[in-house]
Amino acid sequence: RHRHKEKWAATAPRIPSTRLALHHFDTSYSLHLGALWPSVRAGLLCEQKYGALLNNFTAADHVPQELELLNATDFISEALQKARQWQRGAMTQAEMSPPRCISISSKIKCYTFPRGDITRFRPARPDALGLLDYYLMDAASLLPVLALNVQLDDFVLDLCAAPGGKTLALLQTGFCGHLAANDISVSRTKRLHQILHSYVPKEVRETVSVTSYDGRDWDQVKGGTFDKVLVDVPCTTDRHSAMEEENNIFHKRRTKERQMLPMLQLELLMAGILAAKPGGEVVYSTCSLSPLQNECVVERALEIAEAQFNINIHVEDLSHFRTLFQDTFSFFLDCQLGELVLPHLTANFGPMYFCKLRRM
DSSP states (O other), X not given: OOXXXXXXXXXXXXXXXXXXXHHHHHHHHHHHHGGGHHHHHHHHTSOOOOEEEEOTTSOOTHHHHHHHHTTOEEHHHHHHHHHHHHHHHHHHTTOSOOOGGGGSOTTOOEEEOOTTOOOOOOOOOBOXXXXXXXXXXXXXXXXXXXXXXXXXXXXXXXXXXXXXXXXXHHHHTSOEEEEEEEOSOHHHHHHHHHHHHHHSOXXXXXXXXXXXXXXXXXXHHHTTOXXXXXXXXXXXXXXXXHHOOTTOTTSGGGHHHHHTHHHHHHHHHHHHHHHEEEEEEEEEEESOOOTTTTHHHHHHHHHHHHHHXXXXXXXXXXXXXXXXXXXXXXXXXXXXXXXXXXXXTTSOOOOEEEEEEEEO
């Protein structure tokens, strides 16, 4: 009865969070992605590819030429060129509806290296005024911003804005009448402030309000007032979870938090829908492959919007993004709602899920 009981929990070797994450992904994504999973898995475990988002606020006119000499191209202007060719073709064939993709903002410029080219970009440099010339980010992260399609003088809400790449991209359009950039984490909003100071001149920063509300309560702060809302929710950040021990949501201590993610995501998306004015548009995005965090959250939000708030939501068709950007990204073709970029060894961007909703 008085025998010493071994404290096995303290002495048993701890399983790394990355291994727990991979085990979880192997179990669920092999079902969801089928034969694609081994190639996606290899992409997740290899070095991520970046794009260089040009900073339109700098006087660094030499940067595009410098990047083009390295064989990088602006994937957005290339896609727009392709769209114009389609449109001309459609006109000549007297088709009823030329592609809608022409409405993508050509002000956003992001350079990427071709498929299979794993060259790295040099670190960003300041111009004469001290503003950095470009921002390195996963180029797939720009797709939700392009899908939002900000128009001149739009009131825009970025509900989960930190660390700030998508916020910066929204400002590059030059169209935001006002941008509300919110993130619940005070430490992460500090990083957002740093990015704004490093990339954006003071007169433009003054059109941005940075706040640290709980995004789930946003409709109580400013309901029904925004033309465009970006809801880029916290998720299992699959690439980070598979590669990095630090701040990994698959850590044993964070199990409950991880299990609650779809509920949090749903509450944030609902707050985003309620923050949009009638006729306003909402883009929901994650950097996860999980249908439970992607399509399932959107489906549930549509049901709740109608049943509890009598709000009718239209899911916008973004399938033209697949055709437009197929040279740069690898898309999952069986996505039921929205679009999903899959990591791939020759185009190692993503994962990035995005779905566009219109509040009727």
